[in-house]
Amino acid sequence: MSRNRILIVDDEPAIREMVAVALELADFDVLEAENAQRGHEIIVDERPDLVLLDWMLPSVTGIELARRLKRDETTNEIPIIMLTAKSEEDNKVQGLDVGADDYITKPFSTRELISRIKAVLRRASSAAAEKAIEVEGLCLDPVSHRISANDEPVDMGPTEYRLLEFFMSHQERAYSRTQLLDQVWGANVYVEDRTIDVHIRRLRKALAPFGFDRFIQTVRGTGYRFSVKAAKAS
């Protein structure tokens, strides 16, 4: 698991700095934005794992940004922790209503901040792990442990299932055979690199009747990739 990326949106450089240092010590990667607009850009471009959002921001408030994020399909699953300057009841309630996953009142201890962040991330990731992934009719449901294509069940072996699961949760990215081996088979497993080819083939074969084998693309000289886009110009 790569380190979690956290975006802190706050107009006070001092606060950003303080939080950033604390987060880095706690083994997070930190992104920073000093206002809501910039924050929104970064969220869209970088898709951080969590956003720390100051309540009071110049022009567009944090609450407004939160509302927008939660309204947008592409960002509404990114957890938000609101930072409120004062301990005002109203703020907290409103913040939660807006869809924030938690809030924390300044001043706060970095210890508390970290533990809140971890709690929210834990919740988010377990929720995400149970969520079905669906791409153009190809659907993987981790709960029932089943693949379906246009609601037709698709039959495949356990390894192909895990392979597809990995691919679908890491789309648009090329992986070497070794990487796939580590991720899907697990580290410290001695398996021939070329074995991947065979499993790729089996996965394609299972998806082929529905035409979904086009998602499993060969990246010559490197490995494989799951991509919704066409592999090449036709």
Next chain:
Amino acid sequence: MSRNRILIVDDEPAIREMVAVALELADFDVLEAENAQRGHEIIVDERPDLVLLDWMLPSVTGIELARRLKRDETTNEIPIIMLTAKSEEDNKVQGLDVGADDYITKPFSTRELISRIKAVLRRASSAAAEKAIEVEGLCLDPVSHRISANDEPVDMGPTEYRLLEFFMSHQERAYSRTQLLDQVWGANVYVEDRTIDVHIRRLRKALAPFGFDRFIQTVRGTGYRFSVKAAKAS
């Protein structure tokens, strides 16, 4: 039946302690939280059987937490008993409006508390357990403790009954043998994992004459699943 787990959310340690002792004497497992945030985390993570929720809590009030719990699909079935410090009618009414299953006014006797808890639990569990489940002609009636397929009685052992009951109330979901053991046999029971296979077989055998064994599906490398959908593409 494992012991019911009860979460007490109250900011006063003295009260928590008192209630906790009383509940443990009454053979409940007790979880504690001192504020709404922590309470919410525990509820999400641990899924207690019932929540005792103080009306007045710092920052996020109990009432607000109750509202959120009842609004969330995943937590709205967990019964809530509100604890109000004063005997204010308004509170009670509002508390019930929010979705609390009962309320109780401080100071209360532990005797009363226990009996209220049991009443609520009884209601909750019977509400959930007394409804017959029917799937495509296969019907499980918890009241008469009977299975019927197209109105024909189906004969099976008690364990197979419980297994089927669990499956039918948790459809479309794959369970490992260990999970099934915990859920159907109960935790802290030492039974061989492979024993599940045998009971699955017996259950299938009982359902086979009606063709309903197709619902009991093997998820290779994982466990079993009850599903109405076909196991594999034909």
Next chain:
DNA sequence: CTCAACTTGTCATACGCATGTCATAAAAGA
């Protein structure tokens, strides 16, 4: 109390699918 009928957990064994590897064909670059 005794016996029969039934349950239930475990084991041994049979079965079948899944997996890893190889040999070879096909394809893509150079």
Next chain:
DNA sequence: TCTTTTATGACATGCGTATGACAAGTTGAG
């Protein structure tokens, strides 16, 4: 064309599942 890389079919092995049998435990009727 030649070389490198990937695709594919076949195959042996091994692992996970299915199945039948059995012994111990339980229940209930006589």
